[in-house]
Amino acid sequence: MISLRTDRTAERPTLPASAIAHVMSLLETRSPSLPEWFEVAEAYRYVAPAPTVPALMEAARTYLEHREALLRLAGPRGQYLADHNPAWAQLRRVGSRRDELWLSPDRDDRLAWFDYIRTVDPALATEELDIAWDNEPADLRREFLSRLSVGLGEHDYDILERGLDDPSPPVRERSIQLLRQLPESPFAERMATRAHTWVRLETKPLRPRLVIRLPGSLDDKAPRDGIEDVGAQYKGIGKWWLRQVVTATPLSLWEAMIGSPHDVLRIPIEKQWHEVMTESWTAATVLQKNPAWASALLERDGRNTDRRVVAIAHPRERIAYILAGHADNYLLGVDGSALLDGIDRPWPLAIAHKLVSALECEAAKHAASGEELGIHSRHSHYSTLRSAQARFPLEAGALLLDAAERTASTDWQRAFTETAAHIEARRIRLDVLRGGQ
Incomplete structure (x- = not known):
C-alpha cells in the first residue's frame, strides 16, 4: 500500500x-x-x-x-x-495492486493511477501493466508506454521487449524509443554486438582510426529491433543502418574500445562514415543522458553544441565554462540559456555577476540606439530577466540596483529595479516559510 x-x-x-x-x-x-x-x-x-x-x-x-x-x-x-x-x-x-482507480472503466482514472504510481513505485506500475497488457486496446497500450519515461529502468525491460512484438506499429515504435534510453538492457546488448561487428579499431599502419565494414544484409532479428531496410535514401541505406545501430548502442562500448569520451570524439574515422558516426554519438548522448559525453561534446563544439546535449553536461562543468568566459558572446541568447538549464537554484553569485554585466552591455547599446524597442531593449531579454527573478541568489538584488544606477536607459533602469524587487519579494516569501510567521 x-x-x-x-x-x-x-x-x-x-x-x-x-x-x-x-x-x-x-x-x-x-x-x-x-x-x-x-x-x-x-x-x-x-x-x-x-x-x-x-x-x-x-x-x-x-x-x-x-x-x-x-x-x-x-x-x-x-x-x-x-x-x-x-x-x-x-x-x-x-x-495498491487492486486500487479502484486502476480497475476503473474510465481510462482517465486508470492513467491518473498509473502516472502517480510511476512516481513512487515504477516497478509496481509496470507489473500491473504487464498483467493487463493483453486486454488493453492498442491506443491505450501506446498511451501507457508513453508514460514510462518517468521512472524508466530495468524493471521495464520485459514489458518493452514485449512491445517489440506488438502487432501495433505505434506500440513497437514507442518501445524502441524507450529501449534506446536503457544502455544496460538486452536490447542494448544486441545493438552493441552489431556495432562491435560493424565498427572496429584499426591500429596499423598509421595512427588508430575507426573502420566501418557493414554487412551485405541484416540479421533476422534486426527488424524487430527497429533496424529497417528503408530510410534516408539520399544518405544511403548503409548509413541508415549504421545510424540506427550506433544511436542505440551503449556509449560504454566506444569507451572500452577507444578510451574517454574526449578520446572517442577525436578518433579519426573513414571520411564517408565520419558524419553519421558523430551525429549518432550525439543522439546516443541525448538518449542515454550521459553527462561525461555531453561535457566532451560541449568542450569540442562550444556554441554549436546541440542544446539537448548542453543541458545534460554536468552543471559544475557548465558553470566553469561560463565563468571562464567561453560563453560571453552568447550568454544572453538561446544557446546561452541552455547552459543554465538544470543548474540548482539559486545560481552562484558569480553567474549573476556575469549575467548582470551582459545585461548592462545591452542596456548601454539600447541607450545609444535611441530606439524605444529593438534587439537591445529589455523586451528582447524578457526570458533572462524572468529567470533572474526566480534563480538569482537573494544577495544579487544589490547587483541589479547598482546596475540600475549606472545605466542611461530609463527602460533598463526600470527592468533592473523591478527584477531586484521580485528577488526581494522572494526573500520575504521564504522568510515567512522559514519563520512560520
Whole structure:
C-alpha cells in the first residue's frame, strides 16, 4: 500500500496564512519561483490549514506541473476530500495492486493511477501493466508506454521487449524509443554486438582510426529491433543502418574500445562514415543522458553544441565554462540559456555577476540606439530577466540596483529595479516559510 495518509497532521506544522496567499498568487501568475517555494515548504513539512485545503485541491486539478506538491500541502485532509468528491477522484493518492482507480472503466482514472504510481513505485506500475497488457486496446497500450519515461529502468525491460512484438506499429515504435534510453538492457546488448561487428579499431599502419565494414544484409532479428531496410535514401541505406545501430548502442562500448569520451570524439574515422558516426554519438548522448559525453561534446563544439546535449553536461562543468568566459558572446541568447538549464537554484553569485554585466552591455547599446524597442531593449531579454527573478541568489538584488544606477536607459533602469524587487519579494516569501510567521 502506498499512501499519503501515513502522515499525521499533528506532527506537521501548519502553513502560515500569509504563505497560502503567496502560493495562490504565484500559481495564478505561473511564477518561475514556484519550485523554490515548494522546495522550502516541503523541507519544513508544512500542511495547509483545513479551511484552505479545498482551494489547494482545486489548484491541484488545474496546475498539473505542481499537482503533487499541492497535494502534499493538502495532506490527509485533501485525501479525505478526494475520497468524497467525484470531481477530485483523480487526486486520490492511495495506490495498491487492486486500487479502484486502476480497475476503473474510465481510462482517465486508470492513467491518473498509473502516472502517480510511476512516481513512487515504477516497478509496481509496470507489473500491473504487464498483467493487463493483453486486454488493453492498442491506443491505450501506446498511451501507457508513453508514460514510462518517468521512472524508466530495468524493471521495464520485459514489458518493452514485449512491445517489440506488438502487432501495433505505434506500440513497437514507442518501445524502441524507450529501449534506446536503457544502455544496460538486452536490447542494448544486441545493438552493441552489431556495432562491435560493424565498427572496429584499426591500429596499423598509421595512427588508430575507426573502420566501418557493414554487412551485405541484416540479421533476422534486426527488424524487430527497429533496424529497417528503408530510410534516408539520399544518405544511403548503409548509413541508415549504421545510424540506427550506433544511436542505440551503449556509449560504454566506444569507451572500452577507444578510451574517454574526449578520446572517442577525436578518433579519426573513414571520411564517408565520419558524419553519421558523430551525429549518432550525439543522439546516443541525448538518449542515454550521459553527462561525461555531453561535457566532451560541449568542450569540442562550444556554441554549436546541440542544446539537448548542453543541458545534460554536468552543471559544475557548465558553470566553469561560463565563468571562464567561453560563453560571453552568447550568454544572453538561446544557446546561452541552455547552459543554465538544470543548474540548482539559486545560481552562484558569480553567474549573476556575469549575467548582470551582459545585461548592462545591452542596456548601454539600447541607450545609444535611441530606439524605444529593438534587439537591445529589455523586451528582447524578457526570458533572462524572468529567470533572474526566480534563480538569482537573494544577495544579487544589490547587483541589479547598482546596475540600475549606472545605466542611461530609463527602460533598463526600470527592468533592473523591478527584477531586484521580485528577488526581494522572494526573500520575504521564504522568510515567512522559514519563520512560520
